[in-house]
Amino acid sequence: xxxxxxxxFLSVREGDSSVINxxxxxxxxxxxxxxxxxxxxxxxxxxxxxxxxxxxxDQRLTVLLNKKDKHLSLRIADTQTGDSAIYFCAETTDxxxxxxxxxxxxxxxxxx
Amino acid sequence: xxxxxxTPKHLITATGQRVTLRxxxxxxxxxxxxxxxxxxxxLQFLIQYYNGEERAKGNxxxxxxxxxxxxxxxxxxxxxxxxxDSALYFCASSVGFAGGNNEQFFGPGTxxxxx
Numbered sequence: 001x002x003x004x005x006x007x008x009f010l011s012v013r014e015g016d017s018s019v020i021n022x023x024x025x026x027x028x029x030x031x032x033x034x035x036x037x038x039x040x041x042x043x044x045x046x047x048x049x050x051x052x053x054x055x056x057x058d059q060r061l062t063v064l065l066n067k068k069d070k071h072l073s074l075r076i077a078d079t080q081t082g083d084s085a086i087y088f089c090a091e092t093t094d095x096x097x098x099x100x101x102x103x104x105x106x107x108x109x110x111x112x
Numbered sequence: 113x114x115x116x117x118x119t120p121k122h123l124i125t126a127t128g129q130r131v132t133l134r135x136x137x138x139x140x141x142x143x144x145x146x147x148x149x150x151x152x153x154x155l156q157f158l159i160q161y162y163n164g165e166e167r168a169k170g171n172x173x174x175x176x177x178x179x180x181x182x183x184x185x186x187x188x189x190x191x192x193x194x195x196x197d198s199a200l201y202f203c204a205s206s207v208g209f210a211g212g213n214n215e216q217f218f219g220p221g222t223x224x225x226x227x
Binding site: 097105 | 114116147153154155157160167202204206208213214215216217218219220221
């Protein structure tokens with residue numbers, strides 16, 4: 001079945017780059033997403049990438065997609081304490097019906 | 113503000129009780145999703161409705177049920193509550209058409225505490 005997996009925790013120092021990784025199983029994914037959840041709030045879309053792209057850059061965020069390995073990553077440059085949050089990877093697929101599947105989330109700790 | 117509203121914000125109840133959580137989607141969105149988020153399980157997809165009909169089911173217990181009404185708001189009913197049902201329950205909405213970007217907009221959540 002379809003699955004999206006992420007590591008649970010990542011800790012970085014302020015000013016360093018953070019790289020959050022995600023793997024998915026459905027090769028027919030159309031869109032892949034990164035959502036951010038700040039403490040006490042709902043999830044909010046950070047960025048997304050269409051499956052025919054390899055890379056997308058948006059200010060401090062870089063998304064890399066390796067379709068062959070079914071691997072998605074989010075790089076945050078110059079990580080700040082305000083980036084501390086849970087980051088969720090998600091994929092939209094049409095296999096067995098149109099749906100979006102979320103990973104369990106990676107908790108990013110940024111040390112000052 | 114995502115445009116998705118959820119009520120109530122907090123709910124405290126006892127084991128064995130039944131509660132109803134309510135969600136109003138963003139204007140124009142036809143799909144509504146329910147998720148449960150707990151510390152040990154992470155974010156779990158429960159169920160999705162599209163224009164009033166159930167479209168997808170996730171890890172939803174038989175004690176839980178949901179519906180989407182003609183005005184597109186949705187309710188999640190949780191019955192015979194157990195301590196382990198204590199969690200944040202999120203509602204999300206999306207346009208929901210197949211083949212496109214299915215960005216979901218999340219509400220602020222309802223925190224349920226079962227004592």
